[in-house]
Amino acid sequence: MKNVKIIRIPVATPTLWPNTETNCYLIGSEHESLLIDAGYDTEETKDKIEQAVEKHEVQPPESILLTHSHPDHAPGVRQLRDLSPTVYCHQAEYDPIADSISPVKDIKTLNDGDILTINQTKMEVIHGPGHTAGQLNLYIPSEKMLLAGDNVVSEGTTWIGPPDGDMSDYLNTLHRLKKLDIDKIGPGHGEWVVNPKEKLEFIIARRLKREQQIKDLLNEYEQLSASELTQYIYKDQIHPSVFDVAKRTIEAHLNKLIKEGQVKQQNNSYTTSI
Template sequence: MKNLKIVRVPIPTPTLWPHQTTNCYLIGTEKESILVDAGYDQEVTRTELQKALQMTGMAQPQSIILTHYHPDHAPGVNQLSEWNPTIYCHSYEFEAIQRTISPTSHLETVSVEEPFLIDQHKINLLHTPGHTKGHLSLYVPSKKILIAGDNIVAEGTSWIGPPDGDMADFLNTLAALKQLDLERIGPGHGDWVTNPYEHIDFVMNRRLEREVQIQDLLLQHERLTATNLTNMIYQGSIHPSVFEVAKRTTEAHLIKLIQDGVVVQENDTYRMKS
């Protein structure tokens, strides 16, 4: 059995600030490999991945696993049609990915109950909802490595929110990831995370602190919109290009607080429950 390689390939993409690349991961040996995520549908996706394959000596992937359907992770598979790959995703992502990568006919869903084998090496597929409903992560037990998709990014935290992000799911996912035996995390954006448990705690604490902050602001101001709250939280400290996803993350917190019975929505405003 050949030594398994896991190679992070950052692909230049017009993704959300402050990131300028989306991570794809080659996992395999000179005999067999897979690709995780594929960036945008642009030529640099193909050239960077071909370059990485040549440098590592890995076999050309016959399978591509997509963590989720977002445009900086999925549609780059259209640049890799010459590989004739089978593309895999969670069933919850199937329709969105099918629209994104049409007209491919090689899209299949995966079961998280069975490990994925690469040249006899076991790769566990994990359903890790939060960023999207059908988000997938991959755990390589022999290497103690988690490929986390967008549930973990190297710098800051990922946005969570409508239409299909869920804050309660996200916090549950992070708690589950902490139970894995980890040495490194491969994030959706940015460099390898070499302090996995501390980083997961950082993300969890950031979200829990934001939840408390939202409640404090609602107590102070009685009624606020999601836009009001987002402006008060960030106070102009974020790039304008990410304000919309910051507001969606605020909305995800509000949805969770409503489900928790703490906050009430009235039209487009929110208040603490009496």
């Protein structure tokens, strides 16, 4: 018999197309529980979490772990302030999270390798930067499960871009996550991922493909802006509403290639260094 129930709670959020919901996760028993992420600051957040608590007969969450500070994951804590929750986050996200969940003030920081325990089930905190500097994941060895925040989304890939994101960090995080003994990933958006190794390999391959496309285009055209690169790479592939996010992901790739000495920036354009 399992010590805890792990419940995915999709909450409607006006986030990036094609995602229309943000996942919260309730981990608990009739004695105690922990909530992972809290969605937007809307009444639906509170309603959905209360419904999950009642349906699955678990204790209302005394603690909330926020994977990162983005507005589709953190501010919903305000809807749960009657529970007087302790909120956990990484130090790198402390200030924006404190702003987004005010007046809730009981905030504690977690570090890579910290262990949380709910009803005798141990869970390891993983600091997995890339999408943001302080992105946290939660690994539950007994369940062979990873709750990945926005490091993984079930449909397609997550966006990585300045000022929060770092592509070098993100790829390092993905390689680290791939080494975990997991059968299932709870993504930040979308359904459970039941082919975790394949999904992580797909994301890594997608990012490396984009990197190669950038280098090939710069070799072909000699000099291009980030907007021009985005237009070439994503032509007829993305919804116009996410063009700016796609452009920021290309900028994150360019920043990585600049750090590696493969690309140079000249004003608003980029050229290869080779």
